[in-house]
Amino acid sequence: MAVAEKIDPNKVSRVLEPYEKGDGGALVNVLHDLQSEFRYLPETALELAAEYLAVPVSQVFGVATFYDGFHLEPRGEHICTVCMGTACHVRGAERLVEQLERDFEIEAGATTEDLLVTLEKVSCVGACALGPLVIVDGEYHGHMTTSGVSKLAKKVKKSKKDD
Helix, strand or coil, X not given: CCCCCCCCHHHHHHHHCCCCCXXXXXXXXXXXXXXXXXXXXXHHHHHHHHHHHCXXXXXXXHHHHHCCCCCCCCCCCEEEEEECCHHHHHCCHHHHHHHHHHHHCCCCCCXXXXXXXXXXXXXXXXXXXXXXXEEECCEEECCCCHHHHXXXXXXXXXXXXXX
16 A cells, blocks of 8 residues: 655654664664654655664665564554464464455455554464454454454444544
8 A cells, every 4th residue: 555655854853863863773773663653664754764873775674674563554543463373273263354354344464545454464473272363452352253353343443433
């Protein structure tokens, strides 16, 4: 999903301010802070960070694309994650993904157009006894069913209406 970037450089500057200029060793921490601010790593912010830290833009993009925890595309306000580890898979995780795809009208790995939800699948979160497991905004929901994930989806959608 390509979104036109309109990033306030002053916001980026405020994120960079606590770091020492030219301290390339702070790159990963800076990326975490930028992603916390914007929910993803906008290209403009990465370029400004490279300049501030005095590291090549290619190095900044290299680090940002190396780690799975960093995202170069806009992410939803709510992150819905389905564990696809073996224990969850054999207990029906794929059906949960399919139901959430229908409920949110997006495919796994995508974000809704209104940036409300990002739906993702992960290999394993290490909570096998809870499988199949869905995580919404860091909150674990174990032993999920298709009707259970639909209820979660409705709750997430309702959060937009309540704003």
